[in-house]
Amino acid sequence: MLELFCSRLDVLHSHQASTLQELQMARQEVGKVQEMLTASSREQREEEEEEAESSEKKTRSAEQQPAACSESGGPLEGAAARLEGLKESLYQKEREITELLEAQRSPAPPVPQPPCSVLLKGVIHKAHAVCSAAAETRALLDRMSEENRAALVQARDELDRLQTAHEEPGNQTAGRERVDEYESALSLLEETVRGFEVSQLALDCIKTGESPEINDCDAVSELEDILGRGTIPTADGVKSVGQQLLLLQDQLKQVKDEKKKIVENYTSERTMRKKYYNMVEDMKGKIRVFCRIRPLSRSEAAQGGAVAVEKIDDYSVAVETPRGPREFQFDKVFVAEASQEQLFQDTNRLIQSAIDGYNVCIFAYGQTGSGKTFTMVGDKEQKNPGIMPRSFNAIFDIIRDSSSKFLFKVSAYMLELYNDRLQDLLAPPAADAMALPGAARRVEIKRNRKGVVFAQGAETKEASSAQELYALFQQAGANRHISATKMNVESSRSHLIVCIMVESRNLTNGSVSTGKLSLVDLAGSERAAKTGAKDHQLKEANSINKSLSALGDVISALSAELPHVPYRNSKLTQVMQDSLGGNAKTLMIVNISPSECNLEETLTSLVYATRVKAITNHAQRHVESKEIAQLKEVILRLRSGQTVEEEDF
Template sequence: MARQEVGKVQEMLRTSPQEKGQQEAPPTDAGDILENDNGPVQQTEGCSDTELPLEGAQARLEELKESLYKREREITELLEAEQTPIPPIPVAQPPCAVLLRIVVEKAHDICNEVSEARLLVDHMFEENRVALAQAREKLDHMSQMTADDNNIKEEVNSAPEWLDSSDEYASNVLLLQETLRECEITQMALDCIRVGATPSLSDCDTTPELDEILGKGEGMKSVGQQLLLLQDQLKQVREENRKVVENYTSERTMRKKYYNMVEDMKGKIRVFCRIRPMSRTEAAQGGAIAVGRLDDYSVTVETSRGPREFQFDWVFGGESSQEDVFQDTNRLIQSAIDGFNVCIFAYGQTGSGKTFTMVGDRDQRSPGIMPRAFNAVFDILQENATKFDFKVSVYMLELYNDRLQDLFVSGAEAQSRRVEIKRNRKGLVFAQGAETKEASSAGELFAMFQQACANRHNAATKMNMESSRSHLIIGIMVESRNLTNGSVSFGKLSLVDLAGSERAAKTGAKDDQLKEANSINKSLSALGDVISALSSDLPHIPYRNSKLTQIMQDSLGGNAKTLMVVNVSPSDCNLDETLTSLIYATRVKTITNTAQRNLESKEIAQLKEVIIKLRSGQPVEDEEV
């Protein structure tokens, strides 16, 4: 406001002489005599009263200037106190300098990031170089034509298509000169873009002719437009690439999903892979991550020969929870209640997380598949209690040093009890001599499970604090009677937590632990032979080489719906064991089972009850026969 008032006062001072000229009398000659009260006076230049300065306005102007200076000092002191920098006054620069700097820097950054842009700029550079050479050649040719004025007409008559008449000759010369300037400027800009140099143009180092050309922005306008077009094309290409990748990933995932569904319908064993997180020991040893989850169905392993990829029915990463792993097993549990044989087992090296996957942690804050399956079984039974009559029985065994032991008993009784593996006519495997208990609720079944885990053999090794020294086998038999038609179905859910393969050098096993490790490795080796024979369609399957393969005979190549969870470590220090586990799991995925429902009609079920009563000496009613 102070500056505005100063401006008004100055305007008043400038306009006062003009007003004075309009109000005074017409001018007279230098010798004219004027009269006043004191007598005749000769008029002189510049001595009129109206030419005197406006003293009040002049004083007001000085006062306003002083106030303005004072106010500016106060603002400056305030800015310095707040440490706020005073904005610099922009220095006027030629428009061509600003345009060149911005365009060249932006284009150079794009060329560094995108190889396609770099190739395009090189192509533009070559094209402009050719156009520049052609323009110079034509201009030199036309200059030679103008050297001899006497031969202009003759040269015009014999000129090429681009030179039709003498008038067009002059315009073509100017056009060629303009084209030459544009090509030179474009060449300079493209050269700066390629090498990354930033041009600096100022009034002192540019000719008026060059300033005129660059001021118009004709040459740089062409380069700028091409660069803007290049940026738009780059955005479009990136967007198209993103859509292509998304579509490819979606189609790939969908294809694998449908393929797995077809294989499941054929009876193929389903295989899940779970990659546990890095352990503290592995991190302390400086181990690098060599195993990764490529997508929901793929695992990639970094080997010395390059990455290897494995395909499974589902892949769980280190961030997956216990609930995520159990989510896809509900359908199998329903199949066991419907009368099918179902087997879920975990496989992998020691310390890979098998027991955590199947059992969970010690405090059961993160329960595994087994305790979750107990709850799921009785939840399904409760939902169908009005339609079916159910009976649930269970046995729990461990295979320790190639000997089956009943986990429902302990001490000397467990050592003296003999448990043998038998098969019925339908190929169903059962443990003869093992105690079978009935369970009426999930809590009761879980209490039996805790008792079995307490009797299981565990030990600490260098690989983990609680290493399973035996194979845990849990069999849950579900007998359901349809209250509508009286049919009876028998289903069995086998839950197996295999002990891990190990190397004595890594685990530090000695004495009894070394004996246990040898027995574990022997049984797992026999399991590997069975898997290889089944995947190769050999006529003979060596089930009888180990009790482990005998008890899993109806799960591998039998009549069960089977799910295998292969557990692996992500660390490169366990790379050999990880590859072995993944190769075995890949072979298991090719095995085909023939799952059949164990269903009997009402009449057959009644006859079996009669036979059981007759064998036990119980009386039989006529209605039952």
């Protein structure tokens, strides 16, 4: 485009020169015509003077005058025509010059970028992005730059040495062959230096991510000085660097693909290993532990608290502590986005075990405000029901599917441990009103010969459907102690224990199995400084922390396989005696907060949950033959004073 502009300017200059030359010629012609006109007028005056002197001369001059006029009229007319032509040509030249000047003053069209510059910019930017993304590529680029710089210095030194040696007096008088050899070596060295300079320029541009501005004339001249104007080695050098960059990019892509595949394989193998390990541990009787991470609360989000808990995979969770990250492994990890349904899908198998005659316990553990009640009960509107309501539906769904083979009987009792005192939540309100302060202690925790814990004296009610069972649960929930704290709008001030007994009789062989499903919503450990508990709430908090401390002692003793386990230190540990270290299939759901402000409580909960995961239970199915079941029924009748017929034996 620059050459086109220069050629156009040259044409304009030549056009102006020719026009000026023609204008000068026209002026000369006009001058000649004016001289002719001046000479004719002078001759006319002389003739008029001579006419006054002599009439004869006047007559002769009068005769000669028309001839002269006729003779001079021809040149005058030709000169006038020539003058008009010259004027017209002059006006045309002036118009052409004006048009050319206007075209020269109009803005020049943008200079198109050479295709090589577009490719160069794209290659540099792409290579810079690749180097920024991978540390290996940056290291390789640095090594290439150092090697190229060292080679450039060496080549320049060799070039200077060769030039210095040739400039010595003895070498300048060498023969023709020596001169040709020197010129060949000098040309080769210059090309080598130029190639290293091009490579160094490209590597520096890749490091900074900035491509040379080739639209600027100074930049163009500087770039041409470095690269060499229109030389083949320069083009080859740029092409070589571009090929190296493309090759490097392909290698980086292959490395990334291989790394991604390795990570995917490692993650898959790691997940499968944990899955099968948990299955083996479950078969051994190990207590299963789920970890559920609740979302950030509004107050935590408003305070801008950092998230300190992260899910690594389906079986691992990492906590960022001041001493570095700590990793905990569980049977399953659920993040804040996990729904209640997803959590219950991994719990549903235990409901079938309870109907099959096993002792099953599911309990939630964690600090106050960590989401235990939401996990076990759900929200008030039951738009997101928890494990308890879903278990009620699952029990009767299984009963409905097996009604042709079994005869079922479902009963339940519901208790709360409030201020270290067991209270029956299904007791009639009138009885509660008339009861003495010590009357609530009539509910006692006992164990039968098979080690199954039951509440002696608690009101046990039967249910024939999930709706009846849920109605009993709502009645119990209405009697439970709750209050508001700084950590939670509705904080549970007691431990809730819901026990559902399922008795199934096989219609084929008459065998009877008895299973128990214990659903426990523990109150959360709390600190008075965070919850703002005072007076009565402070007393409740102390009782809760004391019972949870006793539960922690039991967990520590069981995980360390100590000979003595302090179950009797608290009524909570007595209630859960068959669930921790007993004969139950137990699932613990540890609920934690992701906020950094609750880091200490989160670590405590995770440590306890890890210890629980190491506890082994010995779950056994409680099945009795037809004859034993009939004998037990007869004994119960006799104890109650009923008569027994021979047909009953």
